[in-house]
Amino acid sequence: MGSVPKTTMKAQQYDARDNKLHLNEVPIPEPQEHEVLVKVACASLCHSDVMLFEPNDQGLILGKNPVTIGHEATGTVVKTGSGPIASKFKEGDDVGFLCAVECCFDCYSCKNVHNAWCETGKTKMQGFTLDGYFQEYVCVDARATMVLPEGIDVKTAAPLFCAGVTAYHGVEDCQLKPGQWMAIVGCGGLGHLGVQYAKAMGFKVIGLDIADQALEEAKNCGADHVFNSMTDKDWKSKVVEITGGGVDAAVNFTASKKSYDDCPAIIKPGSGLLMVVGIPRQPLELNALDIALGRYKVKGSNNGTCYNMRPAIEFSAKHNIKPHLTTYELEELPKMIEIMNSHKAQGRMGVVFN
Structure with missing residues (x-):
């Protein structure tokens, strides 16, 4: 089913030999029986993509080299594999998808934890161990793909299929009640969505960056208060005062170890939660006595499987939650990375394909 009018495409590929991006011409892949071939409409940049260029000890593994980077995108189906799940999609379907492939999708870990821990041990991640989405066409696993609901625009929705699912579950998994206080730590590409989800769930929100x-974006998204933790020396005491003793949950979307070190001071003692989402280069350091004596709890969020993708996307459609997306050409991806590294990005940055 379907046809593609050419045999090669442009792809932004990371090459570990010189630690740089290269705009290459590569073959357009053919879908296997369990895959659909998608013409990419929008691919957006995540901080995890940038970690390819950095030394890190958090388990980020490069597979093929060079490899097309990018792991959040939306697009339109142009061809399907012959398998029963792939054949449920049809040419012209606007879809979003997640990047885990070659896992079973059926074991306990895939269904309840994360595809990364699939019992087969064969999981690969598109954008890292296999080609990702900063290219014109990509084959994705039909089991991790969904048709976009009404109200979700294929040209701008790419950030929802990593940042959105991650932010939604990072907020929801705190299990707060409406009216409780949540700190969103890091209000950029993930955090500006986290603020929107938190407000839609009825929480009172403090944005930190x-x-x-x-912070301006956080206010635009509905944050009740915002603080610059670098320029306001009294931000911790102000947060504690505003919240009457500390936030009920601090959701950390940043890659800053210092931001994690700062979180316990603003969490309500005895009942508060630190939600770990962002991944700094260095391992986190937690005070064992704090944890043992119940000063606060620590939790991670299952932030992206085919089983929890749909609730996040449907919630986004229902509550009109949209990413702030600044668009660029594929050739400008190095510029996007430079802007992200300089902390000058507002919302999410993405490439919109013609």
């Missing part, structure tokens, strides 16, 4: 433009 070191970039004023990110």
